[in-house]
Amino acid sequence: MQPTHTRLDHFDGARTTDNAPLLEVKDVKTHFFTDEGIVKAVDGVNLSLKRGQTLCVVGESGCGKSVTARSILRIVPPPGKIVSGEIIFRQRNGESIDLVGMNPKGREIRNIRGGEISMIFQEPMSSLSPVHTIGSQIMEAILLHLPVSKQEARKRAISMLDLVGIPRPSEQLEAYSFELSGGMRQRAMIAIALACEPQLLIADEPTTALDVTTQANILDLIRELQQDSGMSVLFITHDLGVVAEIADEVVVMYLGRDVESGEVDAIFHDPKHPYTRALLQSIPRYDSRENKRLYSIKGTVPHPFDRPTGCPFHPRCDDFIAGQCNNIDPHRHSVSQSHSVRCLLYAPAETHNP
Numbered sequence: 001m002q003p004t005h006t007r008l009d010h011f012d013g014a015r016t017t018d019n020a021p022l023l024e025v026k027d028v029k030t031h032f033f034t035d036e037g038i039v040k041a042v043d044g045v046n047l048s049l050k051r052g053q054t055l056c057v058v059g060e061s062g063c064g065k066s067v068t069a070r071s072i073l074r075i076v077p078p079p080g081k082i083v084s085g086e087i088i089f090r091q092r093n094g095e096s097i098d099l100v101g102m103n104p105k106g107r108e109i110r111n112i113r114g115g116e117i118s119m120i121f122q123e124p125m126s127s128l129s130p131v132h133t134i135g136s137q138i139m140e141a142i143l144l145h146l147p148v149s150k151q152e153a154r155k156r157a158i159s160m161l162d163l164v165g166i167p168r169p170s171e172q173l174e175a176y177s178f179e180l181s182g183g184m185r186q187r188a189m190i191a192i193a194l195a196c197e198p199q200l201l202i203a204d205e206p207t208t209a210l211d212v213t214t215q216a217n218i219l220d221l222i223r224e225l226q227q228d229s230g231m232s233v234l235f236i237t238h239d240l241g242v243v244a245e246i247a248d249e250v251v252v253m254y255l256g257r258d259v260e261s262g263e264v265d266a267i268f269h270d271p272k273h274p275y276t277r278a279l280l281q282s283i284p285r286y287d288s289r290e291n292k293r294l295y296s297i298k299g300t301v302p303h304p305f306d307r308p309t310g311c312p313f314h315p316r317c318d319d320f321i322a323g324q325c326n327n328i329d330p331h332r333h334s335v336s337q338s339h340s341v342r343c344l345l346y347a348p349a350e351t352h353n354p
């Protein structure tokens with residue numbers, strides 16, 4: 001079913017139009033302090049997102065993608081804590097603020113969360129309240145962040161459900177989450193996230209519960225809203241086909257770090273890091289030879305308490321350099337103006353010398 005694209009009146013907040021990044025994550029580290037030890041879920045991530053663009057974050061499960069997103073919104077559950085780094089966000093009024101320095105339960109971050117930055121969570125089955133109607137959950141976000149009456153909030157909520165393709169939106173407004181299918185719950189989550197027309201939308205696997213046709217419709221919807229409002233999107237996914245379709249820039253994460261980042265064409269056509277190349281080789285292709293075995297990355301993501309020394313990918317790497325990759329922790333190196341990689345293969349020559 002094709003969603004009806006109802007045009008919404010835009011929020012009247014001032015939008016800056018300069019070329020400064022909307023979001024900059026600088027060497028952020030988020031650790032979980034457990035009885036068994038410290039889990040370094042995010043261990044020095046760097047990324048930059050420009051206004052109106054889509055940045056895709058890719059990597060295997062357990063690489064820290066979702067924790068990075070939650071760190072930006074300051075909703076890391078205990079015993080997790082951001083231990084260092086900066087998260088610079090430019091508000092609608094043009095002011096730059098460091099989200100790390102805010103009280104995660106304070107009024108200032110609560111005004112930003114859901115208003116200027118929204119998130120579509122990975123699991124709609126557990127993200128929606130089972131004791132509140134879908135409409136009340138959408139209206140709560142609208143009334144909290146926009147200067148509208150309850151009646152106007154209800155009309156906007158109906159428009160949002162219509163926008164994401166939910167049939168009979170005025171009726172579904174009174175439905176509870178357990179009365180909806182998985183796909184409908186995911187659409188409701190998207191409606192809540194988009195209700196206040198945020199500057200930044202963080203989408204954590206937003207189409208996992210949707211069929212292929214509906215997934216395409218939702219991606220088209222997000223693109224249309226970007227064009228209309230200048231919204232930026234931080235898109236977390238495992239689907240490299242989706243990345244190729246929607247991304248402007250890509251960040252590849254492994255074990256809590258950004259191992260490669262750059263424009264989407266550079267990542268797909270000239271990947272540098274062995275992990276990025278391995279991910280791309282793992283994609284099924286139409287032109288592959290019959291009976292040819294699909295490439296798979298050897299090994300698994302290491303246990304959080306058994307992190308390897310040196311480069312974290314070296315136990316699984318086809319380009320492993322004995323005595324160096326297992327001892328030297330590579331820094332980020334620029335291979336072009338907009339392309340960087342953490343790998344000793346591209347480090348300065350002196351790095352390889354004993």
